Structure formats: structure tokens, C-alpha cells
Amino acid sequence: MLCCLNPDCLNPQNPDGNQYCHSCSTPLIPLLRGHYRVIKVLSDEGGFGRTYLSEDMDKLNEWCVVKQFAPKVRETSALKKAVELFQEEAQRLQHLGEHHQIPALLAYFEQDNYLFLVQQFIDGQNLLQELQQGITYSESQILELLLDLLPVLKFIHDRGIIHRDIKPQNIIRRRSDGRLVLIDFGSAKQLTATVHTQLGTTIGSHGYTPIEQMQDGKAYPASDLFSLGVTCFHLLTGIRPSKLWLQQGYGWVNSWQQYLHNSARNGTALGDKLADILDKLLQIDIKKRYQSADQVMRDLKNQPSQLPEPSTLLTDSTTIYSPVPLKLVNQKLKKRLLINAVIVLLALGGTWYLQYIPQLITKSSKSSYQPKTLKGHASDVNSVAFSPDGKTLASGSDDKTIKLWNPVTGQEIHTLKGHFEWIWTVAFSPDGKILASGSKDKTIKLWNPTTAEEIRTLKGHTEGITAVAFSPDSKTLASSSLDKTIKLWDLATGKQIRTLEGHSQPVAAVAFSPDGKTLATGSWDKTIKLWDLATGKQIRTLEGHTKLVLCVAFSPDGKTLASGSKDKTIKLWNLATGETIRTLKQHSDKVNSVAYSKTLNNVILASGSNDNTIKLWNPTTGQEIRTLKQDSGYIYSLAISPDAQTLASGGSADNIIKIWPLSYF
Known part of the structure; x- marks a missing residue:
């Protein structure tokens, strides 16, 4: 087998003899620098490139490790610093590799606009x-x-x-x-x-x-x-x-x-x-x-002691x-x-x-209630969503799968496989006929949640998909991406309706208003934009967060928008005027998810944070109602069941989903 060296290739393994990659059509390199035959991907270096298992043909096919440097970053200062770090690693290995318990540096070179570092393979x-x-x-x-x-x-x-x-x-x-x-x-x-x-x-x-x-x-x-x-x-x-x-x-x-x-x-x-x-x-x-x-x-x-005691590296002014x-x-x-x-x-x-660091919660004793736990994913749970009838919960994970669960029994119903990279977002259509998933692999997949079969794949974004949302009539899907755009899709045909452009940084969140006429998008550029869906034009830009906007949600009456940010706050906005109604500041880390629930008597806003807590709020008064604390880990996503009786949370704690009965609180 031969491995494609395009760091974005989703399926880089190729049979011997291929001249071009069967997956991405990139020309294949039989011998990197004339020496190294790259066989398979060992790991993805999180935006820096990839690490490959290779053979050194000049050393009787001896195994070695090739690190490819291909940072996906455009900012000049960030790219310069990343290059410096990679070069420093090569220099360190060159000096340290003489020790038999540290991998030796075998080569460091540039080819085809990428930097490569070759190390000894440790079996x-x-x-x-x-x-x-x-x-x-x-x-x-x-x-x-x-x-x-x-x-x-x-x-x-x-x-x-x-x-x-x-x-x-x-x-x-x-x-x-x-x-x-x-x-x-x-x-x-x-x-x-x-x-x-x-x-x-x-x-x-x-x-x-x-x-x-x-x-x-x-x-x-x-x-x-x-x-x-x-x-x-x-x-x-x-x-x-x-x-x-x-x-x-x-x-x-x-x-x-x-x-x-x-x-x-x-x-x-x-x-x-x-x-x-x-x-x-x-x-x-x-x-x-x-x-x-x-x-x-x-x-x-x-x-x-045969040696003098080493002096501490701390000075008198160093903090104790x-x-x-x-x-x-x-x-x-x-x-x-x-x-x-x-x-x-x-x-x-x-x-x-x-x-x-998350702070300890000492609220009411009810916060110690132990929720139901759903186990099955092999990595972080990035997104959760209830079906319209509340009988199914969907979860998307870094393990590249979507799971469908019975939230009452906690039993897994189906596992959906098809994405090649992390899954960042899942959502059900309001009519319950479609489940949408968005992935780092730049695609959106539409699934039949009853049969667990894939309906179609939507392609068009040039970077990973951060969020998806359905229109209230289930006819349109909106998707946001790291490519700084929002796309609207016709679900009947799978065709793009239009692309919305205006944010200067990746778009992290998207939500339809209850009447289906307005779309809200939150971005890393610290702003929220409101769009007229009939024309695709911007209505207004909401400004006030001091760091990345990570999530948005419309209130049930469509008059208010909630947004969560890396600045650790939640803002409530008057959509008629574009002004901030109030700012909620009780979280001690970034707010990843916000969700509204409505009963006959009241409306509750829930928020999930990296501070290991879920907070329930009275959005009318801004008062905190309750804090729910997980055992550990960040909370990436929240979903509230249609009957407002159950809250689901997904995050980094042991790859699990928690089910909280809101009626208890």
C-alpha cells in the first residue's frame, strides 16, 4: 500500500501502482525524498499535519516515522510561531537522539511546500x-x-x-x-x-x-x-x-x-x-x-550524595x-x-x-442529584439532540459515529457510521423524518432515523461543519462552517439555495427563528448576525461579546436571542432593537451551549460550560435557578426534550451523555 501525502485527504490509503490518489486525485509520491516509502497514517496532528509509518528503502526497508508539517492557519504570526515550534522539535531531537532511550532524528527537509521530520520508529x-x-x-x-x-x-x-x-x-x-x-x-x-x-x-x-x-x-x-x-x-x-x-x-x-x-x-x-x-x-x-x-x-x-546539592531554579521573587x-x-x-x-x-x-479550572458548586443539595448515564461512545460527545416526539436522543462524537438512544431506558438503538472525521453537530428535523450531522470532514449527512440509513451527503463547505439547524417547516437546512460561511440547503433536492457571507472568522452557531423568517449566526469574530431568509440579506449585527461567540438560541416567542461566548457570559438580546437586555455572568469558563425550554407556566434557559456545570436561568429576571454539576469534564452540548421534562448533556467526561429530569429541579 502507498499513502497519499495530502494532509486533507479523507482516505489516503492507495494500492501499489496508483499514480494518483483514488480519493483526492493528488499525485502520489512513491519515495519521499527518494528514500522513504510512506505506508499509512499513524495520527493526525490536530491541524499541524500528519504522522506516518514509513520504510527507509536505503536501510533494507527499516521502519521509521515521518512527521509532516502542514498547518491549517492563515495568520502570519501564528504560522511563523508554528514553523518555529516544528523546527525546534527537530533541533531537540538532533541533540537528544544520541541517547538510546530517545528516538533519533534521521532527517529534516522540505518537499512540495511541506516540511518533513523523520524519526526512528520505536516498536x-x-x-x-x-x-x-x-x-x-x-x-x-x-x-x-x-x-x-x-x-x-x-x-x-x-x-x-x-x-x-x-x-x-x-x-x-x-x-x-x-x-x-x-x-x-x-x-x-x-x-x-x-x-x-x-x-x-x-x-x-x-x-x-x-x-x-x-x-x-x-x-x-x-x-x-x-x-x-x-x-x-x-x-x-x-x-x-x-x-x-x-x-x-x-x-x-x-x-x-x-x-x-x-x-x-x-x-x-x-x-x-x-x-x-x-x-x-x-x-x-x-x-x-x-x-x-x-x-x-x-x-x-x-x-x-557524591554531588553538590543543585541550587533551585527559583529566585527569592518566585511565587511559592x-x-x-x-x-x-x-x-x-x-x-x-x-x-x-x-x-x-x-x-x-x-x-x-x-x-x-472549574469552581466548586455549593448550591442547593438538589444539585447533588445523580443523573442517568448513557455509555457507548469511544471519545468526546460534541452534540446531542432530541427527536420531536422526545422518544429518541441523537449524539455525535469525536469517534466519528452518531448514536441513537432511548432516553427513558438508556438503551442504544442504532449507531450511524459514514463520516471520516469528528462529528461536531447533530439535529432532527421538526417533522422527525431526517437527522442531520455535520463533521470535520466538511460534509453534512442526512439520515433516516427510523431505518438508520443514509439519505444523502451535502458537499460544498471548504472547512469543517460546526452547526446545523432545520427550518420550522422542515424544508430547509442551514449549516455553518469554519470556512466563515453559512449555507442554506433545499432538503427535497439536496441542492444549495444560497451562501451567506459576512462574518470575518469561522461561524460556530446557527439557529432559525420560530417563524422561520430569520436566521441567527454566531461567529469567532465576536458578533452575531441576523439574516432575512427570504432575501439572504443581513438585518443587523449584534455586538457586545468580547471573545468568540459559540452558541445561539431563539426564545420560544422569537422576541429574544440568547448567546454564549468564550468570554464566559450569556447575553440576552432584544431582536426588535438589537440591544442587550442583560448579561448573565455566573459561569467561570466559556459557554458552549444554550437552550430554551417552555412549559405552560414558565420559560427556562439552560447553559452548559467548560466549568463542568449546567446552569438553569429565569430569562425574564436573569436569576440563576439551579446549578447542575457533572462529575468531571467539559459540557459541550445541551438539549431539552420537547415536553421540557428532560435535559441531556454531552461533553468530555468519560465519553458519556447525562440525562437530567428537569421536573426534579
Whole structure:
């Protein structure tokens, strides 16, 4: 097989002998730079390009890994910074690859307007894969891990490199000799380099990243040692540190041993020696933590110091971090703590953004009600939607599938497959005959929800589909896209009616008014636009949000529009005047979804946020009615059943959907 090197190709595998890709018609390259035969895609680098498994034909078909750099970003400054990061990774590998437990850099070159980096292929499994296969780590295995990896950390730290992202996924057990290999230096930084780049991101992974790296973007050898300690905890207990971190912030590390005792993997205490070492690795206060790999190895081996104590990299002016649970951290610090930003330039159009740690909810005891959980997706749930009769719930996921559920029993009815990339949005037609799904693969698919068969595929957008909405008469579909446009489709023919242009950034949300005469669209350009559907002309632009607009919803009477934003607020707009009625400010992170429900007695507005909460509001008074809190994770999408009795939420927490009975609240 031969792999197409067009990073946007949806089906890049080609049989030998093809000159052009059967999927995208791109000319195929039999040997990259005359040496490397690219065989298959190993991973998509989230907007940077792709990583491929390849053969080096000059080395008796030896396996190697080819990283392609093809950032989908147009902004000059962002592109320049992305190129710099890729070049820095090559330079790091060139200097570090001499160590036998770090992949060697084999080549770095440009071809056909793309940059390529070729690395040594490590044959083996990473430690997360071992965990997922049920492997249990004993105390002796953790000791062996530390003795194997600490010399590697000493090697990189002595050369002024901080890895910044040590976790089980980035540690591979080499099949040939069982040694551990540290991979993925794409997040590493020179010790003296500033981390707060013009794109404003921190680097690391939820739960594994120490507080100094998460809060201020500063990393030291002791920062990698904290991540190593968390990795040991994960391997011993099987408990994901990210889940504990989202629930408690850094408070969980003060009582980490209780999770060891309670774990089904290991019911006995560690020996005092290893427990003390892990305690010191997991100190929140960096000054109380081990400062070097040498110090840890000395304690492991019970050897007296043969080296002078290294001076801490912290100065007298450096902030000291108090090891206390998140709920006791002062309010100012809470606001400054930052969740790791993942580089997904394709999905975010070159914007690296910051998330804030969710705050603990202490509202009424009813917020502790445990909702029903629907399990089945293998990745994040980005969108949920009820059918008009309320008997079916649809969900779209990063696992490229749509699932149909019975919301009463929680049973899965169908799984719909056909998209090649993440599914970002799903919606039912008001007559219940069609389910629409929009994907990162730039297509919209229409499905028969009864038979689970695909009706047709709508193509026309040049970037991923962010949202879809049906007109009240079920005759028209509106779609919004990262390509900055909105398209209207005739559902009877599948043909485009028109394209609406006017936003200067990707369009994230779209909604029809109840009378079907007006369309509202929300964009990353911080504005909301209202469109006359009869003419396709703009009616007005609503301005007031200070960051990306991520969701919009019309009130049942069509007189008010609600919008949610990355600025952590919800705005209610008077559609007759275009003025803001009020701003709701109780969320502590970006608002991903808003939805109205109406009963005979009242109207409720629901909002879902990255702060791990759903809030119910009285839109007339602006008063918060209730806060519903998930166990962990972001909330990406909300849907309220037609009878206003049930709320469904989808997000990043364990790839599940929650069903909340609104009548309870």
C-alpha cells in the first residue's frame, strides 16, 4: 500500500501502482525524498499535519516515522510561531537522539511546500496501552520504571531541556529489550525560553502538569519530576489523574495514598521507601519537591550524595505555591490557574485558547442529584439532540459515529457510521423524518432515523461543519462552517439555495427563528448576525461579546436571542432593537451551549460550560435557578426534550451523555 501525502485527504490509503490518489486525485509520491516509502497514517496532528509509518528503502526497508508539517492557519504570526515550534522539535531531537532511550532524528527537509521530520520508529506499546490491557503495576515494577527513566530525565535536563508532558502515553516499552523510551518532544522547551508566546498557551496534560507550569507557564527539572510522580500514581492505581484534577484541582495529591488503598488494582500499602519518594515527587510546592533526577536516584539507591546539592531554579521573587486543596486557594489564584491548551489549529483556526479550572458548586443539595448515564461512545460527545416526539436522543462524537438512544431506558438503538472525521453537530428535523450531522470532514449527512440509513451527503463547505439547524417547516437546512460561511440547503433536492457571507472568522452557531423568517449566526469574530431568509440579506449585527461567540438560541416567542461566548457570559438580546437586555455572568469558563425550554407556566434557559456545570436561568429576571454539576469534564452540548421534562448533556467526561429530569429541579 502507498499513502497519499495530502494532509486533507479523507482516505489516503492507495494500492501499489496508483499514480494518483483514488480519493483526492493528488499525485502520489512513491519515495519521499527518494528514500522513504510512506505506508499509512499513524495520527493526525490536530491541524499541524500528519504522522506516518514509513520504510527507509536505503536501510533494507527499516521502519521509521515521518512527521509532516502542514498547518491549517492563515495568520502570519501564528504560522511563523508554528514553523518555529516544528523546527525546534527537530533541533531537540538532533541533540537528544544520541541517547538510546530517545528516538533519533534521521532527517529534516522540505518537499512540495511541506516540511518533513523523520524519526526512528520505536516498536512497542506505550504504558497507557498496557494499562488499558489490564496490566497491573506492582511496587517493584514502579521502582524499575523510576530507575529506567530517571537517567533519561537527567540526560535531557543536563542539556537544558524540559520535556513538559511526561505521561503514560509518551513512554513506550521497547519490544526488543523491554527498556522504556521517552517520546514526543514537541512540547519540550529550552530551559531559558519563555513559554508565554504570542499565541498565549501553556503546555502539558490535565492532572500530570504541576501548578507552576499550569499557572505561569514556567517549567523546571522539578516540573518533569512531578509529572513522573503522577505517572507512577496512574500506573499503580489505574485512576486517571485528569479526573481527580477536574474534581479537586491539586488537592488530590495531598491524599494520594487513599486512592492506592481503595484501588481495585492494589489493595496494599507501598513500602515506606517508595511511598516517601512518591510523596516528595508529588509536592505541590516546587521548593519541597525533588529538584533533580540525581536526588531521586540517590534516595532510591540509598546512596550518600557524591554531588553538590543543585541550587533551585527559583529566585527569592518566585511565587511559592501552597499545597492546599483547590477550594481553599484564594480567589485571585483560582482565576489565574489555567487548564492545558491542546494544539488543534484545524478545529480552532490557529487560535490557542486558555481554559479556567472549574469552581466548586455549593448550591442547593438538589444539585447533588445523580443523573442517568448513557455509555457507548469511544471519545468526546460534541452534540446531542432530541427527536420531536422526545422518544429518541441523537449524539455525535469525536469517534466519528452518531448514536441513537432511548432516553427513558438508556438503551442504544442504532449507531450511524459514514463520516471520516469528528462529528461536531447533530439535529432532527421538526417533522422527525431526517437527522442531520455535520463533521470535520466538511460534509453534512442526512439520515433516516427510523431505518438508520443514509439519505444523502451535502458537499460544498471548504472547512469543517460546526452547526446545523432545520427550518420550522422542515424544508430547509442551514449549516455553518469554519470556512466563515453559512449555507442554506433545499432538503427535497439536496441542492444549495444560497451562501451567506459576512462574518470575518469561522461561524460556530446557527439557529432559525420560530417563524422561520430569520436566521441567527454566531461567529469567532465576536458578533452575531441576523439574516432575512427570504432575501439572504443581513438585518443587523449584534455586538457586545468580547471573545468568540459559540452558541445561539431563539426564545420560544422569537422576541429574544440568547448567546454564549468564550468570554464566559450569556447575553440576552432584544431582536426588535438589537440591544442587550442583560448579561448573565455566573459561569467561570466559556459557554458552549444554550437552550430554551417552555412549559405552560414558565420559560427556562439552560447553559452548559467548560466549568463542568449546567446552569438553569429565569430569562425574564436573569436569576440563576439551579446549578447542575457533572462529575468531571467539559459540557459541550445541551438539549431539552420537547415536553421540557428532560435535559441531556454531552461533553468530555468519560465519553458519556447525562440525562437530567428537569421536573426534579
